[in-house]
Amino acid sequence: MRYATLLTVLLLVVASPAVAATKKPNILYIIADEWRGMSTGYNGDPNVKTPNLDKLAGEGLNYINAVSVNPVCTPYRAALMTGRFPTSTGMFLNDAYLPAEELCMAEIFAQAGYETAFIGKWHLDGNGRDAFTPRERRQGWDFWMALECTHDYNKSAYYEGDDSTKKYWEGYDAFAQTQAAQSYIKDKAKGDKPFVMVLSFGPPHFPTKTAPKDYQAMYPPEEIELPPNVPEGMKDGIRKVLQGYYGHCTAVDKCIGDLMGTLKEAGVADDTIIVFTSDHGDNLGSHGNPANQKQLPWDEAARVPFLVRYTAAGGPAGVRVKTPITTPDVLPTLLGLAGVQIPDSVEGTDLSKTVTDPAHAVDRVALYEAIAPFSLGSRENNRPYRAIRTQRYTYVRDLNGPWLLFDDQNDPFQTKNLVGQPEQAALQNQLDEKLMQQLQRLDDPFREARYYIDLWGFKNIPDGGSIDYGPKGLRQTPVRQKAE
Numbered sequence: 001m002r003y004a005t006l007l008t009v010l011l012l013v014v015a016s017p018a019v020a021a022t023k024k025p026n027i028l029y030i031i032a033d034e035w036r037g038m039s040t041g042y043n044g045d046p047n048v049k050t051p052n053l054d055k056l057a058g059e060g061l062n063y064i065n066a067v068s069v070n071p072v073c074t075p076y077r078a079a080l081m082t083g084r085f086p087t088s089t090g091m092f093l094n095d096a097y098l099p100a101e102e103l104c105m106a107e108i109f110a111q112a113g114y115e116t117a118f119i120g121k122w123h124l125d126g127n128g129r130d131a132f133t134p135r136e137r138r139q140g141w142d143f144w145m146a147l148e149c150t151h152d153y154n155k156s157a158y159y160e161g162d163d164s165t166k167k168y169w170e171g172y173d174a175f176a177q178t179q180a181a182q183s184y185i186k187d188k189a190k191g192d193k194p195f196v197m198v199l200s201f202g203p204p205h206f207p208t209k210t211a212p213k214d215y216q217a218m219y220p221p222e223e224i225e226l227p228p229n230v231p232e233g234m235k236d237g238i239r240k241v242l243q244g245y246y247g248h249c250t251a252v253d254k255c256i257g258d259l260m261g262t263l264k265e266a267g268v269a270d271d272t273i274i275v276f277t278s279d280h281g282d283n284l285g286s287h288g289n290p291a292n293q294k295q296l297p298w299d300e301a302a303r304v305p306f307l308v309r310y311t312a313a314g315g316p317a318g319v320r321v322k323t324p325i326t327t328p329d330v331l332p333t334l335l336g337l338a339g340v341q342i343p344d345s346v347e348g349t350d351l352s353k354t355v356t357d358p359a360h361a362v363d364r365v366a367l368y369e370a371i372a373p374f375s376l377g378s379r380e381n382n383r384p385y386r387a388i389r390t391q392r393y394t395y396v397r398d399l400n401g402p403w404l405l406f407d408d409q410n411d412p413f414q415t416k417n418l419v420g421q422p423e424q425a426a427l428q429n430q431l432d433e434k435l436m437q438q439l440q441r442l443d444d445p446f447r448e449a450r451y452y453i454d455l456w457g458f459k460n461i462p463d464g465g466s467i468d469y470g471p472k473g474l475r476q477t478p479v480r481q482k483a484e
Helices: 002-015 017-021 051-059 073-082 105-111 173-188 232-265 327-338 422-441 449-455
Strands: 026-033 061-063 115-121 143-147 157-160 195-204 272-278 306-309 319-321 366-370 385-389 393-398 401-407
Touching: 026 073, 026 115, 026 173, 026 232, 026 327, 051 232, 051 272, 051 306, 073 105, 073 327, 105 115, 105 195, 105 327, 115 173, 143 173, 173 195, 173 232, 195 232, 232 272, 272 327, 385 422, 393 422, 401 422
Parallel strands: 026 195, 026 272, 061 319, 115 143, 115 195
Antiparallel strands: 061 306, 143 157, 272 306, 366 385, 385 393, 393 401
């Protein structure tokens, strides 16, 4: 089925006169790991120094209502690659394997004439975080300098091409990975074919104390201002964590500046679609949730930075776009901007018009969820949920019914839960209906975690316990298939 779809995409591309006549834009998609949407200078964080991202925001578009479809690493990455929701692919657990049957980003762009490159953290192979990923399990990516997953940023391993010999990035891995990306850009800028590159950083994901010391020194803990939703008793500890977290952020910001400089020097800055985002955020004490806690529906975990710069599109710069966007929307939006046919398998929405004409910004529903959270039930808020984001509101259901409702415009720190308030009954019902419409569209019955674990054939995952992240990764059936 996947190959039939690929053939259809290829025929449509070849048959299009516009495609044949014009070189398509390059795409540089930059992912940070665990970078919160609010933790940038351009989004108002009073602490963090992100001058290069601030400049990028001023030259492009800032999507202020971008959410991670399932705020944890592997599910986000699978949704990005496929343009599909986790309940449709079974990719709702960390360390799972993205099946070869799924039609993915690199395969689609390659059929449209693109060179493809992936550098950094992959986290979609499910065969162990340290294991070599062979070509047939890379979902179409050609140039390859990557590792499944590591958070040892100062002794970070990777594999290059088809060589199964483990190599190590020199020094802090984000700096070395950026240099590899710069070399690739310089090389491909000389050619006639466009490229799509995903540059996938590990920072600012914990451990935060491994950030370069000179960057940590920029953030004395006693000077860090905390949002009002961090409880008093957690503040000292969170400030110490944030010293390293912000250090990582500013180090990655340097990488953004280096990349932008290379694109300009190579003469392809205006013809390249540049996206900066993150796979999910981190609660970092907000709402009493500990540091390193993701998956949860609050903004700190679910909302991500999402910047788009595409000068050749001719749209205005420095615009805050209110249109909500969720991860499965990204692939069809990139395809739309590149003039590549969107396959029928894609479930997300093409929002490319909001890039080329931000006046086109519309209010819509962006769905996100936690299907089977790891360490299920270990903390009060660690539970399955389904949620939607609109331009103004966040609404969340758990298995017991309505759970959270926030007016993000008037309550940006989400401290006032409006669920159950009589004066908000009409709004709550309206948002609940919109959420249920999304679940019906995706044929998601919203059941307990065990239902989905069994449905997709995952093995050795206990109820209410931690998923096995041993040396062989997540244990599951060799060929996972949704039960009928």
